[in-house]
Amino acid sequence: MLKYVISSTELLITAAICIGLILAYIKLSYSAFSARLASVIGLCAGTVSAGVMAYMKNATKLIDTALWNLYIFSVSIGMLLIFFIFAALRHRFPRIGGTVSLAALTAVMTATMIYALPDFFAYPYTIWLNENSVISTNVLFKVIGAVIGFLLVLVTCIAVNRGSMRLSKRAVFIIMTLALTVNALRQITVIINVLITKRFIKSNTFLFNIVKFSSNHSDVFIYAVMLVALIIPAVLLVRSLKANEPYDNPAQKRKIRKKWIVIRRWSATVISCLVISVLCMTAVKAYVNKPVELSPVEHAPEIDGNVCVSFDMVDDGHLHRFGYNTESGKEIRFIVIKKPNSSSYGIGLDACDICGETGYYEKDGQVVCKLCDVVMNINTIGFKGGCNPIVIDYKIENGTIYVPISGLLEHESEFKGRM
Numbered sequence: 001m002l003k004y005v006i007s008s009t010e011l012l013i014t015a016a017i018c019i020g021l022i023l024a025y026i027k028l029s030y031s032a033f034s035a036r037l038a039s040v041i042g043l044c045a046g047t048v049s050a051g052v053m054a055y056m057k058n059a060t061k062l063i064d065t066a067l068w069n070l071y072i073f074s075v076s077i078g079m080l081l082i083f084f085i086f087a088a089l090r091h092r093f094p095r096i097g098g099t100v101s102l103a104a105l106t107a108v109m110t111a112t113m114i115y116a117l118p119d120f121f122a123y124p125y126t127i128w129l130n131e132n133s134v135i136s137t138n139v140l141f142k143v144i145g146a147v148i149g150f151l152l153v154l155v156t157c158i159a160v161n162r163g164s165m166r167l168s169k170r171a172v173f174i175i176m177t178l179a180l181t182v183n184a185l186r187q188i189t190v191i192i193n194v195l196i197t198k199r200f201i202k203s204n205t206f207l208f209n210i211v212k213f214s215s216n217h218s219d220v221f222i223y224a225v226m227l228v229a230l231i232i233p234a235v236l237l238v239r240s241l242k243a244n245e246p247y248d249n250p251a252q253k254r255k256i257r258k259k260w261i262v263i264r265r266w267s268a269t270v271i272s273c274l275v276i277s278v279l280c281m282t283a284v285k286a287y288v289n290k291p292v293e294l295s296p297v298e299h300a301p302e303i304d305g306n307v308c309v310s311f312d313m314v315d316d317g318h319l320h321r322f323g324y325n326t327e328s329g330k331e332i333r334f335i336v337i338k339k340p341n342s343s344s345y346g347i348g349l350d351a352c353d354i355c356g357e358t359g360y361y362e363k364d365g366q367v368v369c370k371l372c373d374v375v376m377n378i379n380t381i382g383f384k385g386g387c388n389p390i391v392i393d394y395k396i397e398n399g400t401i402y403v404p405i406s407g408l409l410e411h412e413s414e415f416k417g418r419m
Helices: 002-029 032-059 065-089 094-121 123-129 137-164 169-197 205-216 218-229 231-241 250-288 405-409
Strands: 306-310 320-325 331-338 345-349 360-363 366-369 395-397 400-404
Touching (some): 002 032, 002 137, 002 169, 002 218, 032 094, 094 123, 123 137, 137 231, 169 218, 218 231, 218 250, 331 405, 345 400
Antiparallel strands (some): 320 331, 360 366, 395 400
16 A cells, blocks of 8 residues: 555656646736636646546557657647746737747646656556456555545645745746756656667767666655745745734734634645655655565475475465475475465465566465565465466375476576575
8 A cells, every 4th residue: 555655646746746836827827717727728638638648558559658758748848948938928928928828838737747647547457457356455455545645646736736826926936937947857857868768869978877867866856846845835934924914903813814824724734745745755665665585495305206395384374485496596486375264275386477586475464476565365376367376286195285396397487596
């Protein structure tokens, strides 16, 4: 669950902040009808396009993600430049300057959503792809994690928007420009990476260093946008400390006090959401990604071309790992676990078709894939499907499990070397 909270936050927080600022600026800078129309068009177009993109990415082979990111970012940066140009010309040419700048900013918002949302919309597909059953506790927890992450960034978007609405149009323009510029810089590095990867341009030391930095420090851009968003509550809180508005009667005084209470609450909400987001992306992420040590491979005798595992070795109901060392130095591992409330055993390779040889570990009485964190239904181990262990041949006689070495060697290619 926590993995999906983290991934949703990392994926959407930058877009949430930028969209919150854009919506606030549009409302402050244009007529009520134009602002409402542009907001509805931008949000609807972005959501629908992202949904179509998510479907095409996962259900067809028509989408080259790298190329589409190139197109989306190129349009976004182009529209951002057009916005700045026509926003500057707006005082000289109010009609065309206002119309074009509003359309360009709406396009930037739409492009931001088209990039950020498809992977989030695809979470149900990726979750169910790795599960044996659509209806399971594990699926439920992962979906809840994705929803919690989405709600966190949604509240952040709303709080940034409501906080920005309490600032002047000029202040919102400056903050929005900073956030969109930081986001555009990240987009430029991605564009350079795609152009080099697709060999549209030749790489050199300067471009290589840019791509290397952006790839190794992608979170820097997210934190930079979040830092820009912190300007909103900082300005509002400073203003609230110096607030001394005149009033003519107690009713006006209560109204003024209520206004500043609301402002402080939205400021606190922005700060809280950003702090929680940072904690998710740092401390919680470090905890979740803490490496899991697989249990050691136990020794089982080799007799007449079989690895022989007696019931006494595996009757405790816990996961046991055994292996066979090939002549090439590889260790082909398989697992055995006694199924709950049963006299049968779950037996399979310590690898699966989806995640490879990363292996399985036992946690709270459950078998979990080390790579994708999918929880196995112990009763289905030994059967094909999902992230279950690869099925192997074996036979049971006289209280002993016989695993043919010849059958293990058929899967030698699944293992790269000793763990």
